[in-house]
Amino acid sequence: MSTNRNWAGNHTYRAPIVEARSVGDVQDLVRAGGRVRALGTRHSFNDLPDTTGTLVTVTGIPGNPVMDEDEGTVDMPAGMRYGDLAAWLHPRGWALHNLGSLPHISVAGAIATGTHGSGDGNGNLATAVRRIDYVDAAGQLRRTSDADPDFDGMVVGLGAYGIVVRVTLAVEPAYRVRQDVYPGPTWEMALEHLPSITGAGYSVSIFTTWTGTDVGAVWVKTRLTDDDEPVPDRLLGAPRAVGPADPSSNLTVQGGIPGPWHERLPHFRLDATPSHGDELQSEYFVDQADAPAALRAIRHLSDRIAPVLLVSELRTVAPDRLWLSGAYERSALSIHFTWQHSGRHARHQGGRSRPVRVLRPAALGKASQPRSRHPSRGVPPAAGSADALRSPRSRCGVQQRAPAKPRDPCPLTPITLQRRPAKKARMSPATSSGRSSDAK
Numbered sequence: 001m002s003t004n005r006n007w008a009g010n011h012t013y014r015a016p017i018v019e020a021r022s023v024g025d026v027q028d029l030v031r032a033g034g035r036v037r038a039l040g041t042r043h044s045f046n047d048l049p050d051t052t053g054t055l056v057t058v059t060g061i062p063g064n065p066v067m068d069e070d071e072g073t074v075d076m077p078a079g080m081r082y083g084d085l086a087a088w089l090h091p092r093g094w095a096l097h098n099l100g101s102l103p104h105i106s107v108a109g110a111i112a113t114g115t116h117g118s119g120d121g122n123g124n125l126a127t128a129v130r131r132i133d134y135v136d137a138a139g140q141l142r143r144t145s146d147a148d149p150d151f152d153g154m155v156v157g158l159g160a161y162g163i164v165v166r167v168t169l170a171v172e173p174a175y176r177v178r179q180d181v182y183p184g185p186t187w188e189m190a191l192e193h194l195p196s197i198t199g200a201g202y203s204v205s206i207f208t209t210w211t212g213t214d215v216g217a218v219w220v221k222t223r224l225t226d227d228d229e230p231v232p233d234r235l236l237g238a239p240r241a242v243g244p245a246d247p248s249s250n251l252t253v254q255g256g257i258p259g260p261w262h263e264r265l266p267h268f269r270l271d272a273t274p275s276h277g278d279e280l281q282s283e284y285f286v287d288q289a290d291a292p293a294a295l296r297a298i299r300h301l302s303d304r305i306a307p308v309l310l311v312s313e314l315r316t317v318a319p320d321r322l323w324l325s326g327a328y329e330r331s332a333l334s335i336h337f338t339w340q341h342s343g344r345h346a347r348h349q350g351g352r353s354r355p356v357r358v359l360r361p362a363a364l365g366k367a368s369q370p371r372s373r374h375p376s377r378g379v380p381p382a383a384g385s386a387d388a389l390r391s392p393r394s395r396c397g398v399q400q401r402a403p404a405k406p407r408d409p410c411p412l413t414p415i416t417l418q419r420r421p422a423k424k425a426r427m428s429p430a431t432s433s434g435r436s437s438d439a440k
């Protein structure tokens with residue numbers, strides 16, 4: 001099994017991967033000459049980071065975050081995972097404005113692609129960036145900030161202008177969130193009143209397989225001023241699921257139980273395998289004004305999509321000024337697809353995946369799901385049910401890989417970079433040692 005694959009296992013990096021231990025390591029590598037490109041935690045579904053030269057990851061550069069309470073910012077090593085940053089911020093009384101569906105991704109990798117969560121009023125994660133320290137093509141350590149004219153063109157930078165080594169993000173006082181699930185509502189109601197759904201909470205996700213008369217489920221994450229704050233019992237006629245959350249799930253707690261922001265805004269728990277585990281993802285952005293027309297058009301394709309789909313997720317992103325953002329100067333609806341990776345999908349795509357743009361996971365679950373029906377209890381879920389979409393066995397009966405245990409989704413290949421004088425730097429090629437047994 002190759003050790004140089006991305007999280008989904010659909011791309012093997014052709015470049016050797018070097019794990020830098022310091023900013024000096026990065027500078028040495030760049031100064032040694034040749035093409036050098038940054039790799040994060042490998043969650044992109046395509047070859048975006050790859051190069052004919054050398055890949056360098058900064059996830060191994062140690063260091064703690066540094067708060068500037070007066071400025072309302074936190075500065076951290078760029079390779080830090082969002083989940084670790086959130087766990088550091090929260091006990092100190094601070095929070096980020098939003099998170100993506102999984103907390104396992106690196107800050108540098110996420111902002112480079114404009115990774116987003118959801119919420120009519122929430123910009124993507126890169127909109128929180130205030131400063132970036134990076135190593136440029138000459139090996140110089142440089143800083144850019146939101147005061148610089150080119151900043152908006154650099155934040156969502158696809159790793160194209162240098163190796164980011166530190167990032168400063170805006171923070172705000174910590175807050176609490178509850179997460180409720182509304183199975184339904186009907187497509188008819190949803191298309192007619194889409195803003196009522198997307199605006200039903202601080203962060204809203206609509207999960208669908210495009211088939212049937214109902215959309216599937218709406219997950220509403222409500223930002224609370226008070227834990228007792230009520231939420232509606234119905235959303236466009238769809239009743240709120242009630243009952244205890246499933247503790248064995250890889251999902252963050254649902255069922256309306258209030259909790260800290262970083263344990264509710266991501267869909268997936270940091271200590272579990274995110275999403276389905278064997279999947280490909282792609283995503284389109286449309287202007288929110290065009291959303292109903294776009295969704296109607298996709299519904300017309302449902303008989304072609306459904307056989308190769310695990311689930312789709314619809315989210316909103318607030319407008320920003322970042323040149324390469326999918327929400328550049330427009331309120332966007334992101335239409336996301338989690339595709340089956342094995343069997344029919346591979347054949348359908350001629351053996352190649354064709355993600356349009358990197359994106360996110362699946363998992364459609366009900367807070368009230370009875371424990372006895374959970375797939376891990378050995379009871380197969382009914383086709384098309386929420387359980388089926390969360391099960392290792394897909395809706396279509398194609399066997400999906402069931403992760404044996406929680407894993408770091410992308411453990412990095414350990415590589416020793418010898419500090420050498422400029423122009424003499426060498427790197428060892430990636431080896432297969434050091435991978436955990438459950439890695440792809």
Ligand SMILES: Cc1cc2nc3c(=O)[nH]c(=O)nc-3n(C[C@H](O)[C@H](O)[C@H](O)COP(=O)(O)OP(=O)(O)OC[C@H]3O[C@@H](n4cnc5c(N)ncnc54)[C@H](O)[C@@H]3O)c2cc1C
Binds near residue numbers: 078
């Ligand atoms: C299960 C799953 C769920 C996901 N959920 C979401 C979601 O909810 N929302 C969403 O928008 N996306 C989502 N994604 C996509 C993911 O957020 C993006 O692919 C993100 O870019 C991954 O970050 P990474 O650290 O793995 O970066 P990589 O995939 O390793 O790299 C991505 C890009 O970042 C650049 N980069 C990485 N590190 C640096 C650095 N130090 N300096 C400069 N450039 C750098 C690389 O060159 C490359 O261009 C999901 C992906 C998966 C697998």
